[in-house]
Amino acid sequence: MLITEYRLDLVMQALRAILPLEHPADTSLRYFFQAERVGSNERALIAETVFGVLRHRLFLEHACTTPVNTVNKATPRRMALAYWVRFGGYNVRELTPLLKATEAEWLGQVKGIKLDDLPLSIQAELPDWIIEKLRAHRADHEILALGLSMQAAAPLDLRVNSLKANRDEILQGLSAEGVEAVATPYSPFGIRVTGKPALNKSPLFLGGRFEVQDEGSQLLSLLLAPKRNDMVVDFCAGAGGKTLMLGAMMNSQGRLYAWDVSEKRLANLKPRMARSGLSNVQPQLIAHENDNKIKRLAGKIDRVLVDAPCSGLGTLRRNPDLKFRQSEQSVAELIQKQASILASASRLLKVGGRLVYATCSLLHEENQAIVEAFLARHADFALLPAGEALAQQKISLEMGDYLQLLPQQHSTDGFFAAVMERVK
Numbered sequence: 203m204l205i206t207e208y209r210l211d212l213v214m215q216a217l218r219a220i221l222p223l224e225h226p227a228d229t230s231l232r233y234f235f236q237a238e239r240v241g242s243n244e245r246a247l248i249a250e251t252v253f254g255v256l257r258h259r260l261f262l263e264h265a266c267t268t269p270v271n272t273v274n275k276a277t278p279r280r281m282a283l284a285y286w287v288r289f290g291g292y293n294v295r296e297l298t299p300l301l302k303a304t305e306a307e308w309l310g311q312v313k314g315i316k317l318d319d320l321p322l323s324i325q326a327e328l329p330d331w332i333i334e335k336l337r338a339h340r341a342d343h344e345i346l347a348l349g350l351s352m353q354a355a356a357p358l359d360l361r362v363n364s365l366k367a368n369r370d371e372i373l374q375g376l377s378a379e380g381v382e383a384v385a386t387p388y389s390p391f392g393i394r395v396t397g398k399p400a401l402n403k404s405p406l407f408l409g410g411r412f413e414v415q416d417e418g419s420q421l422l423s424l425l426l427a428p429k430r431n432d433m434v435v436d437f438c439a440g441a442g443g444k445t446l447m448l449g450a451m452m453n454s455q456g457r458l459y460a461w462d463v464s465e466k467r468l469a470n471l472k473p474r475m476a477r478s479g480l481s482n483v484q485p486q487l488i489a490h491e492n493d494n495k496i497k498r499l500a501g502k503i504d505r506v507l508v509d510a511p512c513s514g515l516g517t518l519r520r521n522p523d524l525k526f527r528q529s530e531q532s533v534a535e536l537i538q539k540q541a542s543i544l545a546s547a548s549r550l551l552k553v554g555g556r557l558v559y560a561t562c563s564l565l566h567e568e569n570q571a572i573v574e575a576f577l578a579r580h581a582d583f584a585l586l587p588a589g590e591a592l593a594q595q596k597i598s599l600e601m602g603d604y605l606q607l608l609p610q611q612h613s614t615d616g617f618f619a620a621v622m623e624r625v626k
Contacts, residue, residue: 203247210300216248217278227523255285256522257353260324265312284312327353331530339566351610356519360393361415365450365479375406388599389420410477415443418607418614423447424595425621426558430455432504437461437547442471449480460485491546503550510540512561512568516616540572551624560619569618586621
């Protein structure tokens with residue numbers, strides 16, 4: 203796409219509005235588009251550049267202070283130009299009509315910066331505090347591979363609604379619509395789509411035959427493995443992606459409670475539920491993890507999924523702003539919340555019941571440390587190795603005690619899960 207003065211100015215305005223990161227980047231971008239009313243080509247360029255700048259922000263800030271007789275400052279203009287030349291596929295010659303004196307020479311230097319000469323945090327595009335936390339459990343080369351994988355955009359994964367269709371039917375239907383797609387390697391319900399087609403207009407989507415859902419997220423429901431007539435609780439249901447999958451796995455039988463503390467998130471579940479054809483889901487607002495609804499069902503539930511609120515650092519391909527919006531302090535607060543939610547959710551289980559604790563975080567203290575501390579305090583629960591739970595579902599994926607999915611290895615978001623059973 204030709205970069206004009208008008209388009210550069212729009213991108214600069216967008217970066218000025220979004221880079222302070224006072225709100226989630228996708229929310230700020232939505233507000234920006236509502237205010238500006240720009241054309242579809244401009245929207246695509248702005249969105250790609252904003253998220254590209256966020257993915258490569260640490261490199262770009264370094265590059266913007268590379269001196270060539272100019273102001274050494276990471277302004278929105280310089281960030282956009284450096285992004286386009288280094289990562290966006292533009293050459294300096296194409297941008298020359300827009301450039302001020304010395305900018306062409308500076309951009310030539312940006313193109314020539316060797317990544318190997320830079321600190322790990324810049325190469326991996328992860329702030330120092332995250333690097334330090336990861337270093338406690340991973341070697342530098344593993345952190346670099348993880349960081350590099352997080353700089354790519356996530357693939358688009360779908361989940362077939364098994365209540366209404368099977369995977370082959372949906373693959374054929376998508377092909378007929380001109381959409382290129384293949385079966386995912388691990389989830390029997392998953393489909394991976396090439397590119398970013400507008401699937402929200404597809405008759406298959408509108409008919410509730412598939413939902414957008416990362417393959418890693420699908421594996422969490424498969425670990426829970428609910429049976430048809432079970433009583434099941436999705437403890438932190440959010441907008442209900444996993445709830446819908448659990449309901450379909452139960453063939454719309456039994457009873458499935460979708461709990462969340464956000465009325466808005468549960469409201470977003472209603473139209474999805476209607477589309478899905480499920481009749482066994484009961485969305486319920488809870489005030490907190492010790493709500494009376496939990497006490498009333500204590501010891502009565504067969505399966506509980508706790509997809510706990512977390513730092514979200516496993517989703518940086520989708521939400522690159524999270525690495526700048528989270529902090530050591532916010533993680534410390536989340537850890538307390540996670541431990542409290544897990545302890546409360548565990549009270550719901552009957553003997554023989556299964557509990558899955560999951561996050562989309564990469565940090566040990568949000569994952570293994572929470573589970574180990576819980577098991578040390580609850581002798582009535584035992585860990586079921588995740589590899590064993592996957593094998594029970596005939597999923598060919600090598601795992602040990604825990605499920606640990608990584609983008610560079612599994613092409614999913616960075617998910618963690620532990621499977622526990624109440625043994626007495």
